[in-house]
């Protein structure tokens with residue numbers, strides 16, 4: 129049976145795990161880092177299936193990890209992309225109010241942006257048309273520091289620059305942690321890896337990995353699929369156009385994003401996924417679904433948000449309804465302009481009482497750091513998150 133020994137053992141080769149490996153290498157050169165990733169390559173889940181937006185940090189509660197890490201991370205990721213020649217651009221974006229009821233929330237975003245140190249410009253309808261001639265709205269804000277990039281390439285470079293030993297096709301199925309002997313994990317095909325400290329960056333499976341280690345994470349991942357369409361008439365949109373988000377949800381609402389490839393994506397919505405990696409309605413994993421339904425928090429979300437959820441479900445099964453929602457921002461769009469595109473699934477942590485965990489959540493246990501909530505904007509914020517996780521792992525390593 130193969131054996132590998134290392135100092136820091138990272139589970140998960142998404143952007144958070146790879147950024148952690150990279151940060152360990154920079155903070156403590158010579159530390160032996162091993163990354164175990166169950167897929168045949170990096171970034172096959174959330175990191176490779178997102179909107180590709182470098183968020184400015186405007187949305188997040190001042191002082192929260194999201195606000196601090198997104199603002200810092202946005203500048204750092206642009207620098208990282210420039211340094212390694214990864215496609216990226218600082219495009220700016222519009223957040224557009226289409227109904228009167230949204231105006232106070234738009235105004236609150238202006239305040240929040242200013243508190244987070246983000247320059248914003250308030251626009252009336254004529255100025256909206258200067259930026260986006262086909263978009264309609266009552267008022268908008270322009271955020272200049274928003275950008276786009278290719279997070280798959282960022283992840284690949286982090287993997288390379290980390291110097292870590294990375295095993296792909298290595299799904300961790302068993303964890304044995306002993307106070308005097310560190311952590312030993314076994315993968316589905318029998319590889320055994322021993323580390324002095326373990327870091328759990330397993331994204332959609334982070335709560336399962338925590339429980340494999342014998343820790344009670346106090347939350348469950350409830351997977352929310354985000355479906356996308358490609359706009360067949362990309363000339364209708366120049367840059368990034370977002371609605372005013374509903375503060376009851378940690379999701380930003382269906383937006384229009386001209387990506388780094390030049391195409392315009394429309395989405396993502398937010399519907400319950402029937403498997404953690406349930407990228408379409410037909411993917412159902414009864415064991416995972418049963419675990420989601422057995423978590424009291426899932427039912428509490430359903431009771432609280434059923435009306436919103438029913439609308440999202442309708443828009444998921446009917447391109448015409450989806451187009452109807454987009455028409456609020458872009459009246460010329462029709463269902464015929466929407467070409468189905470690959471979906472992503474968000475790993476959203478939910479507490480027992482139904483609270484959707486809003487901020488990033490990092491918890492420590494003996495010889496272990498668990499990343500338990502790293503939803504959007506965690507790709508933007510990946511470099512600061514990686515440093516924060518690496519710092520904790522290195523403290524645990526020093527404590528022996």
Ligand SMILES: Cc1cc2nc3c(=O)[nH]c(=O)nc-3n(C[C@H](O)[C@H](O)[C@H](O)COP(=O)(O)OP(=O)(O)OC[C@H]3O[C@@H](n4cnc5c(N)ncnc54)[C@H](O)[C@@H]3O)c2cc1C
Nearest residue numbers: 140142143144166174175178179181300331354472506508
């Ligand atoms: C639809 C959507 C749109 C988004 N848009 C944006 C955006 O525009 N900007 C932004 O900043 N953020 C965005 N995000 C959020 C961002 O993509 C995520 O926050 C980020 O990618 C999380 O990275 P991660 O490494 O934690 O997770 P992941 O990328 O999911 O990586 C976790 C890895 O762990 C592996 N793994 C799991 N279990 C095991 C196991 N037992 N053994 C070994 N490996 C395991 C998985 O295979 C996976 O590769 C979006 C997310 C989604 C879903």
